[in-house]
Amino acid sequence: MLPLHLGLFGYLLWSLHGAHSFEPAGYSLETRYIEVPLDHLEWTDKVKTFNIKYLISHVYHVPGGPIFVYIGGKGNIENYAQNSGFIFDIAKSFGALIVFIEHRYYGESLPFGNDSFRPEYIRFLTTPNALSDFVFVIDHLKKEMYENVVALDTYPIVAFGGGYGGALAAWLRMKYPFSVIGAIASSVPIEYSSSVSSCECFYDVVTKTFERYGRDQCVKTIRLGWDVVINLSKSKMGMDFLSTKWKLCQRLTTAEDVEKLLGWMATIYVKLSLNNYHYPTNFFTSLPAYPVKVFCDKLTTSFFNDTKGLVEYFGQALEVYTNYSGKLACNEFEDTTDYVYNYQLCTELIMPKCSVDSDMFINSPWNYEQFAADCKKKYGVSNGNPDWILLGYGGKNVKYFSNIVLSSGQMDPYSCYGAKTNVSSSIWAFDIADGPHHIDLRNSDVSDNNYIINARRNHVSAIKSWLNIA
Template sequence: MYTDKLLLVFMFSALNAQFSQTKYFLETEYIEVPLNHFAPSEEPNVFKLRYLINAEYYDETGPIFIYIGGKGDIFVQAQNSGFMFDIAPIFNALLIFVEHRYYGQSLPFGNDSFSSLKQLKYLSTAQALADFAFVSKYLKTTLSETDDRQPTVVAYGASYGGMLAAWLRMKYPYLVTGTIASSAPMFDFPGLTKCDTFYEKITQVYAEYGGEECVEMIKRGWDVIMASSKTKIGRRVFSELKICSKIETSKDVEKLLNWLQNIHVNMAMANYNYPTNVYTPLPAYPVKVFCDKLTSYYEISNKSFIQHYSRALEFYTNYTGNSLCNNINNENEDLTEIAWNFQTCTELISPRCSTENDMFVTNPWDYEEYAQNCNARFGVKDVRPEGAILAYGGKDLKYYSNIIFSNGEMEPWSSATVSDNVSDSIFSIKIPDATNQLDLRKFDPTDNIYVAETRKFHIHTITQWLENEH
């Protein structure tokens, strides 16, 4: 039934070109889901989960393409998932984007959802997967006239959402026929991936697009900051970074280092081949833009270096040119940060350390300190580093089927993703010169041949999944 539609693959680029600048139309719906899927309740303990719909190309012969929301607002994630919109006409697919509980507008207790552990205890991957399964079952049932002719569901997800999409296929194979998991760090847990690989990959990205000189100058930046922070006169150079508040204490210096490190990580994550607005408006290949500026001529003094460094960063820190200063003292976590920090304190523990082999300040992984911080922040006393491994099997994926794990070779998560084919139905695709979840983003004329071939493979495999269902 879908075989003939594969001919449309050869028209893929032309088809996608018209969507390259599109803001996608989405209708908003809410569905009541159980607060706790795994225990009986005396009351109808439910809350409203948000999901978005695009039915522009859907007919009764088509499948349901369901995007599994990760951390953050589902509307933003949908607008950055253009591949699904691009291929919907090929398959007459219904597009559904389901928000993760405790993110965006899907707050079980409204404004009180983060007030204590009593409310937060329902935030887990198991409960979220049950939400997605609940929505999938509801859609399959309501869109079919008979139980034996229900529409096929294909799941998509990126980063944390990619992990969830893969786990959804693994846990609920009777509901989800196949999954495309892009940039999914499935093995980013203690004992599965070394703690230093993330920052080493970031360093590799800067070396690849900016050269070793850029990496060495970033390293020098940390040395200059640490040396300058030791005296009151030395700390005056920090004014060149246009920080809103004075850098006076060791805690202030730590905040400054973390702020700069996060910028470098974000630039690597958003190092796309075209301008984007994922973290802030950025040009194409922002790592290269930054490194070209940083490695241009500068004078040797600490003050001159910091001033030069600040100017190189301005395209990120002050893209509009209207910002008077950079605020590194924002103590108010947004709700997304609170939810994610809770998850990384309970079951999604990802060890991070930096060493002399990367471009960041050396910082070891200390589990005991991590656990103490989680206890102080959320009252979590049983931080379990093995939780996700016990729940989902770690690297042992040979018993599952119909999952594509795709990742860019120049993305920070690539060291923790599925790097080799597991079987004849669980595939690993490595995309050269590509960063985070590029294959699930919209078509762009500057996409390289490897991205195009990956998307063709997705289309071909989805076609096979659907044909095998009928």
């Protein structure tokens, strides 16, 4: 099958690994850019603009047919196009135009180029501005695709998104109901507030995933690993040993480096859990099927005589996430790829998380004051209201809106911030047993279980009802 082709520069996107890769035969996505305001609420004679990138395909589109819009999240838009096959799987039966819109400050959609992340420029990264970008692009598509329609009260445009992008898709329908007729929002942490959710639930779900796929011994070894790494890193010799055996790109030299390393380990456990799909994937990094199990097998089937032996096996297991392809010369533990999204977590998307005795992480209470101080130190920003997202977008009050599907997998740690039951007759919650992070938005596979298949059927039924299709 031919690889996905982006038309503007003849740029061939890399293809996914293995038999489960997403490579629609003869399929093409054209790359386009559209100029949008830097600040949608700036009213001056010299409004600064920049280009938002979007991908578009007319392969299945019929005149007057719907538009399926995928709302980009925290990454380049090509990665979402390669890992969101559901929208392609159903487009033909609906005669739909397919569009993937990139989120500002990610991928190529950088307002100030390489300077975009400087403190004076990153302040334009807000969810209201991002939503306005999407509305702006969608309005352009309406004019282009439905220009011959004299009068139309509601345009047949459906939003899709997963995780943070799923939250944006839901908020798009809630804040701008004239822009999209409905939203399929998967793995949405809709309740961003300490007042409506327990801070320990996130790491609890991660731990249960490791208990299930790695057995109890894996969780016990992970818990042991924290103390081993901390004690070993108290000396220069120990830090040198860790740096060498774990193939770290930067050698550990300070206590601050060790703190970063511990955070890096915790992040890997979370990402393994999020990406614990039942087939090989390449969503931001190359991973095997059931990577949690692969990690735990490496860790618990090894034999070691001392703590240094255990550290060596930990390093090999961690590379299931960091270097499964074996192509990297070293492992980067500095937090660089998540810098932009962490800025958003500091300013708007404040998600209370804490670890307790019952999970496999180092105990860490939720302390908003300390959290705010850390954000101030790193980004020079302060958040005046940690519940702003709850107040700004509705939180549990989504019952006042309509035409949204909120789906989540039971193995997805973000599910604990999501809706558990139907909110109203037109706000539906769908729980996917054994489901990891937005599994229902991936392309169909012969190994999918009935829960995943039923979730996708539910999505199709919802879309048909919104479009008045029998």
